[in-house]
Every structure is written in C-alpha cells, then in structure tokens.
Amino acid sequence: MSYAAVGPAVPAVPPAAVLCGVGAWVPPRVVTNDELAIRLDTDDTWIRTRTGIRARHVLEPGQATSDLAVEAGRRALACAGIVAGEGVDAVVVATTTPDRTCPGTAPLVAARLGLTGAAAFDVAAVCTGFVYGLATAAGLITAGVARRVLLIGADAYSTIVDPLDRANAIIFGDGAGAVVLRAGNADEPGAVGPFDLGSDGAHEDMIMVAAGGSRQPVTLDGTSRTDRHFAMRGKEVYRHAVTRMTESARTVLSKAGWKTDDVDHFVPHQANLRILCSVADDLELPRERCVTHVESVGNTGAASIPLALADAAARRTLTPGDRLLLTAFGGGLTWGSCLLTWPTLPTPAPPHHQGEHRTP
Ligand code: UT7
Numbered sequence: 001m002s003y004a005a006v007g008p009a010v011p012a013v014p015p016a017a018v019l020c021g022v023g024a025w026v027p028p029r030v031v032t033n034d035e036l037a038i039r040l041d042t043d044d045t046w047i048r049t050r051t052g053i054r055a056r057h058v059l060e061p062g063q064a065t066s067d068l069a070v071e072a073g074r075r076a077l078a079c080a081g082i083v084a085g086e087g088v089d090a091v092v093v094a095t096t097t098p099d100r101t102c103p104g105t106a107p108l109v110a111a112r113l114g115l116t117g118a119a120a121f122d123v124a125a126v127c128t129g130f131v132y133g134l135a136t137a138a139g140l141i142t143a144g145v146a147r148r149v150l151l152i153g154a155d156a157y158s159t160i161v162d163p164l165d166r167a168n169a170i171i172f173g174d175g176a177g178a179v180v181l182r183a184g185n186a187d188e189p190g191a192v193g194p195f196d197l198g199s200d201g202a203h204e205d206m207i208m209v210a211a212g213g214s215r216q217p218v219t220l221d222g223t224s225r226t227d228r229h230f231a232m233r234g235k236e237v238y239r240h241a242v243t244r245m246t247e248s249a250r251t252v253l254s255k256a257g258w259k260t261d262d263v264d265h266f267v268p269h270q271a272n273l274r275i276l277c278s279v280a281d282d283l284e285l286p287r288e289r290c291v292t293h294v295e296s297v298g299n300t301g302a303a304s305i306p307l308a309l310a311d312a313a314a315r316r317t318l319t320p321g322d323r324l325l326l327t328a329f330g331g332g333l334t335w336g337s338c339l340l341t342w343p344t345l346p347t348p349a350p351p352h353h354q355g356e357h358r359t360p
Contacts, residue, residue, distance in 0.1 A: 023075025052273020056173025094129030127330025177306025190343030207331030
C-alpha cells in the first residue's frame with residue numbers, strides 16, 4: 001500500500017529562530033563610584049580594581065522594571081522594522097525584579113508596546129535569564145507556536161539591593177536590553193543555537209532574596225531588613241561563575257564544532273570585569289574579543305548580555321558574519337551559553353542618552 005497520496009513523505013524542516021532586531025535602554029541617572037563613597041565605606045579605586053565598574057545607571061523613585069523593558073523593547077522592534085507591534089506573537093521578559101510578585105511583567109510590557117493579545121510571560125533565571133529566555137523564545141519559534149518573538153532582559157537591582165550594603169550596592173545597576181527573533185533558516189546569519197543550559201539548586205542560598213516568596217512570606221513583624229534585600233556570597237559566587245561559564249562555553253562550542261579561535265566576539269554576562277577576563281583567559285580567547293559594558297553600567301542582571309549586544313551594535317563593533325559566543329551565570333545557580341552569527345541589521349540607537357558621558 002502506498003501512502004504517497006496522503007501527504008508529503010518527508011517532514012518539513014522546522015524553522016530556526018533568527019535574530020532580526022536589537023535595542024537597549026538605561027535610565028538617565030548615573031551614579032558614580034565617588035557618589036557611592038559618600039554614603040558607603042568604599043572608594044573609587046577599590047571598586048574599579050575589584051570589579052572594573054566606574055558607574056551605573058539607576059531608576060528614579062517610582063519607576064519600575066517594566067519602564068526599562070518598554071524602552072528597550074521599543075528600540076528592538078524599531079531595529080527589526082516592526083511598526084506598531086504588528087505580527088509579534090509572543091513577548092518574553094527575563095527578570096529577577098518583576099514589577100510585582102503577581103502577575104508577570106511581560107503582559108503589561110506587551111500592552112504598553114501595543115502588543116495586547118500576544119502571548120506574554122516572564123522567565124526567572126536571575127543573571128542567566130536572557131540566555132534561558134533566548135532558548136525559550138527560540139523554542140516557541142521552532143515548535144511553530146510563534147513566528148516572531150520579542151525577548152527582553154530587564155532588571156532594576158536598585159529596588160532590591162540594600163543601599164547600605166557596600167558589597168552589592170557597588171556592583172549592580174538598572175537597565176534593559178531586547179532582541180526580536182523571527183522564523184527563518186538554520187543556515188542564515190542571526191540563527192541562534194546551539195545552546196547549553198544548566199543549574200545547581202544545591203547552592204540556592206548563594207544568591208538570594210530570602211523573603212517575599214511562599215517559603216518566607218513578608219510579614220510586618222517578623223521580616224528583617226536583610227531578608228527583604230538581595231544577598232550574595234560574592235567570593236564563592238565568583239569562583240562558581242568562572243568555572244561554570246568556562247565549562248558552558250566549552251560545551252556549546254564543541255556542540256557546534258567551533259574552535260575557540262572561531263569566536264570573533266565573546267559576549268559574557270557582565271558580572272565583574274575580573275570574572276570576564278578570567279573566563280576569556282581560561283578559554284584562551286584574546287581579551288580584546290571580549291565585549292564589555294560593565295565599566296559604565298555595572299552588573300545589570302538579565303539585561304547585561306542584550307545591553308552589551310546593543311551597545312556593541314550601536315558602536316558598529318559587530319559586523320555581519322561575525323561569530324558570537326554568549327555565556328551567562330547567575331543565581332539558582334544557573335548558567336548557559338548560545339552561539340550565533342551576527343546578521344545584517346540597521347544600527348540601533350545607543351542605550352545611553354545622547355551627549356551623556358559613558359565613563360565619568
Ligand atoms: O551576577 C551574578 C553573579 N555575580 C557575580 O558574579 C559577582 C561575583 N563576585 C564578585 O564580583 C566579587 O566577589 C565582589 C566584587 C562582590 C567582591 O570582591 P572580592 O574581591 O571577592 O572581595 P571580598 O568580598 O573578598 O572582600 C575583600 C575585602 C573585605 O575586607 P577584609 O575582610 O579583607 O578586611 C571586604 O570587607 O574588601 C572588603 N570590601 C570592600 N571594601 C571596600 C567588600 N566590599 C567592599 C567595598 N569597598 N565596596
């Protein structure tokens with residue numbers, strides 16, 4: 001019996017997810033190391049030598065993560081040539097600082113971008129959120145659920161870090177970065193993948209906000225200030241970050257059959273300049289191939305990789321055909337990597353305001 005009449009014998013090749021837009025935004029207010037040293041027992045030299053950070057941007061009181069996400073999303077949509085949100089099927093927001101515990105931030109962001117009706121949800125993987133979100137958004141496309149997805153990494157750590165905690169207040173900044181993915185072919189520039197994703201929940205207490213979830217609801221009388229704020233065991237996290245990022249980068253390179261030397265730009269999560277340099281050294285990647293943005297924005301959590309991408313694209317550091325390795329690490333613990341070849345894109349608007357000094 002022949003089945004020829006009932007349909008094609010060979011299944012259609014599933015679409016690949018192709019990056020077709022990038023954009024980012026940081027709030028105008030710049031906080032320099034010297035400004036932090038006024039209220040904290042720290043100084044510019046300590047911060048610069050231990051982290052590479054010179055300044056960070058922070059929200060004004062009353063602003064929230066969705067305000068960052070909407071600006072970055074708008075810029076990525078414009079870069080992708082998408083007018084009035086037409087044809088975007090899903091909006092994914094990777095964040096550790098959602099506007100509220102409930103509901104997710106993505107539906108509000110979608111509505112404010114004129115995308116009411118699109119699927120919208122948050123991804124929670126702390127500083128690895130963008131890479132997890134990229135895998136999730138790509139999965140929506142390869143599964144045929146969506147044709148175009150807006151993925152935004154947005155975080156406002158200034159809202160959860162204790163302003164008097166010198167160990168963390170110096171590191172983090174607020175910002176958002178976004179990409180648009182569309183259905184396309186695996187062999188065209190911009191196609192994302194392969195991926196490597198991983199986690200180790202045995203170390204959940206290494207990076208945490210203890211109170212505010214179901215394990216430890218916030219109570220008026222029983223919640224200490226420490227429990228409500230972001231806490232991190234920096235030295236231990238540092239060691240895990242270097243090891244896991246290096247391993248994850250090696251894994252994804254071997255999945256694709258790339259050698260380290262094939263990588264034109266290493267775009268790591270911008271945690272600390274010393275971590276980025278250590279990972280690049282361990283991978284035997286020349287440090288000048290490491291895209292860094294941490295000097296002027298600090299650690300912006302889930303926003304850091306798309307912010308670095310948008311900043312590099314705005315400065316025309318990324319040229320079509322360049323091969324990129326994205327690698328992240330964060331609370332959970334979580335880590336992940338992804339490869340892509342940079343596509344031809346219109347130059348996006350810079351994440352910083354015009355005329356602003358990037359490095360004070
Ligand atoms: O994004 C998610 C992943 N996050 C990360 O990857 C962050 C990883 N960790 C780090 O980046 C670093 O561990 C930090 C930047 C957080 C800290 O740098 P460190 O070189 O590990 O410093 P440390 O915590 O070992 O502290 C060294 C000394 C301590 O003093 P003593 O005990 O040696 O007298 C600290 O009390 O530096 C002191 N210190 C500071 N001094 C001036 C800690 N913070 C400060 C500060 N200013 N802001």
